[in-house]
Amino acid sequence: MNFDLNAMLRRHGLVLAFLVFLVGVALNTDAFLTPGNILDVLRQVSITGMMALGVTFVVLTGRLDLSVGSMLTLLTVIVVDQHNISGPFPAIVMTLIAGLAIGAFNGLLIGFVRLNALIVTLAMLSFLQGLVLFYSGGSNVNVQNAQSTWFAVFGRGNFLGIPVPVILFLLGAVVAGLVLQFTTFGRRVYGVGGNETASIFSGIDARWTVFWTYVISGFTTAIAAVIMGSRVMGAQNTIGQGYELTVLAGVILGGTSMLGGSGSIWRTVIGISMLGFIQNGLLLLGFPYYVQWLVTWAVIIIAVWIDLGAKRGRIFA
Amino acid sequence: MTDMVSTQKKNVVHHVVSWLLRNHIWVFLALTMAVFSFASPYFLTLNNIGNILTQGAFIGILAIGMTMVMIDGEIDLSVGAILALASALAIGLQDHMGTWPAVFLGLMSGAALGFVNGSLVALSGMHSFIVTLGGLIGIRGIVFVYTGENALMVQDFSYTEIPEIYIGPLSLTAMLFFALALFFQWVLTSTRHGRETYAVGDNIEAAHDAGINVKRHKIINFTICGTMAAVCGILLSMRLGTAEPNAGKIWELWTIIAVVLGGIRLTGGFGSMWMTIGGVLTLAVLRNGLRLLNTPNYVELMVMGAVLVLALSLDKLLNHQEDGR
Numbered sequence: 001m002n003f004d005l006n007a008m009l010r011r012h013g014l015v016l017a018f019l020v021f022l023v024g025v026a027l028n029t030d031a032f033l034t035p036g037n038i039l040d041v042l043r044q045v046s047i048t049g050m051m052a053l054g055v056t057f058v059v060l061t062g063r064l065d066l067s068v069g070s071m072l073t074l075l076t077v078i079v080v081d082q083h084n085i086s087g088p089f090p091a092i093v094m095t096l097i098a099g100l101a102i103g104a105f106n107g108l109l110i111g112f113v114r115l116n117a118l119i120v121t122l123a124m125l126s127f128l129q130g131l132v133l134f135y136s137g138g139s140n141v142n143v144q145n146a147q148s149t150w151f152a153v154f155g156r157g158n159f160l161g162i163p164v165p166v167i168l169f170l171l172g173a174v175v176a177g178l179v180l181q182f183t184t185f186g187r188r189v190y191g192v193g194g195n196e197t198a199s200i201f202s203g204i205d206a207r208w209t210v211f212w213t214y215v216i217s218g219f220t221t222a223i224a225a226v227i228m229g230s231r232v233m234g235a236q237n238t239i240g241q242g243y244e245l246t247v248l249a250g251v252i253l254g255g256t257s258m259l260g261g262s263g264s265i266w267r268t269v270i271g272i273s274m275l276g277f278i279q280n281g282l283l284l285l286g287f288p289y290y291v292q293w294l295v296t297w298a299v300i301i302i303a304v305w306i307d308l309g310a311k312r313g314r315i316f317a
Numbered sequence: 318m319t320d321m322v323s324t325q326k327k328n329v330v331h332h333v334v335s336w337l338l339r340n341h342i343w344v345f346l347a348l349t350m351a352v353f354s355f356a357s358p359y360f361l362t363l364n365n366i367g368n369i370l371t372q373g374a375f376i377g378i379l380a381i382g383m384t385m386v387m388i389d390g391e392i393d394l395s396v397g398a399i400l401a402l403a404s405a406l407a408i409g410l411q412d413h414m415g416t417w418p419a420v421f422l423g424l425m426s427g428a429a430l431g432f433v434n435g436s437l438v439a440l441s442g443m444h445s446f447i448v449t450l451g452g453l454i455g456i457r458g459i460v461f462v463y464t465g466e467n468a469l470m471v472q473d474f475s476y477t478e479i480p481e482i483y484i485g486p487l488s489l490t491a492m493l494f495f496a497l498a499l500f501f502q503w504v505l506t507s508t509r510h511g512r513e514t515y516a517v518g519d520n521i522e523a524a525h526d527a528g529i530n531v532k533r534h535k536i537i538n539f540t541i542c543g544t545m546a547a548v549c550g551i552l553l554s555m556r557l558g559t560a561e562p563n564a565g566k567i568w569e570l571w572t573i574i575a576v577v578l579g580g581i582r583l584t585g586g587f588g589s590m591w592m593t594i595g596g597v598l599t600l601a602v603l604r605n606g607l608r609l610l611n612t613p614n615y616v617e618l619m620v621m622g623a624v625l626v627l628a629l630s631l632d633k634l635l636n637h638q639e640d641g642r
């Protein structure tokens with residue numbers, strides 16, 4: 001048996017630190033490590049988690065998607081409004097199509113026109129928020145028959161005692177993970193992120209690869225919007241504001257590199273869940289709400305720094 | 318003799334054309350202003366121009382710091398949060414220690430947070446996007462904890478009259494913006510720190526090999542950026558007389574939009590304050606003009622997005638920008 005403690009600490013130091021935190025909170029409160037609380041936290045992170053799955057693809061190619069927050073707002077407004085107009089099934093289909101279309105537009109500008117991803121998605125953030133206000137006329141929308149519609153199952157339902165959004169999130173994670181690890185497309189994503197020029201010389205069409213990552217990001221955001229609409233049974237005009245940063249924080253916290261080429265879906269699942277459990281744990285310990293944000297700051301810095309330091313072999317640059 | 322004159326003339330034309338190609342935002346600004354002056358009778362009045370300059374100056378002062386950081390090839394997402402903290406401190410501490418010490422401490426908080434950002438970027442080697450994204454979340458948390466989630470009101474209303482100094486249509490805020498922009502343009506072109514900024518942004522390895530202390534250099538620029546954010550926050554608190562915990566939310570995005578509109582690239586090593594001023598004014602003119610035309614809020618947001626993509630495509634077309642990231 002060759003057990004290399006050092007290498008293991010490097011690879012899984014973040015997860016170990018997280019486990020220490022979990023045990024620490026559990027020892028100080030009774031409510032933390034109960035099945036009910038764990039499922040609550042997972043349900044809370046399922047929406048950001050779902051979005052983070054798609055964004056992981058984008059980040060793996062070394063790009064960014066800041067438009068997912070506004071996109072979530074728009075798609076939630078669409079799904080709720082269309083639910084009133086044409087019923088749940090058409091509403092969901094329309095939302096998914098809209099998500100794919102917005103993603104494709106992002107992908108077109110970034111993959112094919114080769115514009116800067118940060119700026120394009122920043123522009124989309126503004127544009128889509130405008131579209132939301134245009135579509136809704138500035139008023140909030142609500143599902144009218146909230147008590148009787150089967151649409152409620154996505155956000156509020158339970159299957160075998162597990163909340164449906166959690167099942168959707170984990171299912172999505174498994175599918176996304178399989179796609180990344182075992183398909184040609186997955187390997188292309190890593191290739192483009194690792195070294196774009198080299199990937200092009202090896203016959204990978206980087207344009208299409210980048211294009212599809214944004215389509216995937218739009219698709220997962222659409223699913224998140226369905227969950228969100230079903231959970232809230234309504235949509236405000238700013239419901240997704242700031243989500244892009246939370247999602248990105250989760251992806252980065254998991255250790256997926258912003259430079260691209262390194263990271264994975266399970267890391268994103270860990271990162272997003274960590275954010276959720278840290279926030280929940282701090283609340284249960286009785287800290288004021290906004291202390292979470294301070295701790296999130298510290299955790300992001302420390303986690304990414306440790307990750308980077310381990311790869312580099314020394315702490316300081 | 319005539320030959321020389323004609324070459325000189327050609328040189329001047331060439332110079333002007335190449336300046337306009339790099340600073341195409343000024344052409345766009347002139348066009349926008351022309352359109353709005355035809356579309357609205359209120360646009361081209363001295364009063365409205367003064368308004369535009371004052372409104373633009375807040376994002377403008379943030380954009381000055383952002384420009385320094387961006388020429389370095391970095392980015393600062395935490396300016397909105399730093400602004401909120403500085404304005405909260407400037408108003409919250411007044412009752413305990415008087416106006417100017419409170420303002421000074423507000424400024425120092427910005428400088429300190431900028432220093433922290435810069436040190437983290439320089440020492441850890443992390444991407445500044447991550448570091449300042451963390452800062453954006455955490456510093457906003459500090460603001461909420463400090464203000465107790467309430468808006469702080471100024472007790473002594475003479476505080477709100479401090480920036481009410483005008484030269485013609487030009488307010489003190491606008492004057493401060495232009496003065497700071499010109500000062501940092503001077504820093505960029507005529508000081509060692511300025512030349513090092515371009516060198517670091519262009520090729521950090523080469524800059525390091527040439528003997529530039531890259532770490533110290535980055536820390537200085539992030540400190541400048543934090544300080545500018547604090548200046549903006551304090552001016553905002555003077556203008557409003559209150560400090561809201563949500564003040565400056567997503568202003569970092571507007572700032573980046575202004576700077577990029579100006580033609581400065583995220584890859585670094587390129588740009589000037591002229592571009593930033595152009596971008597800031599264009600943004601301000603667009604927002605003001607659309608409001609004067611009585612367009613709903615969503616038009617402003619959609620136009621801004623479209624213009625940003627347009628500016629980016631134009632820059633790529635005119636200056637053959639390569640990297641698609």
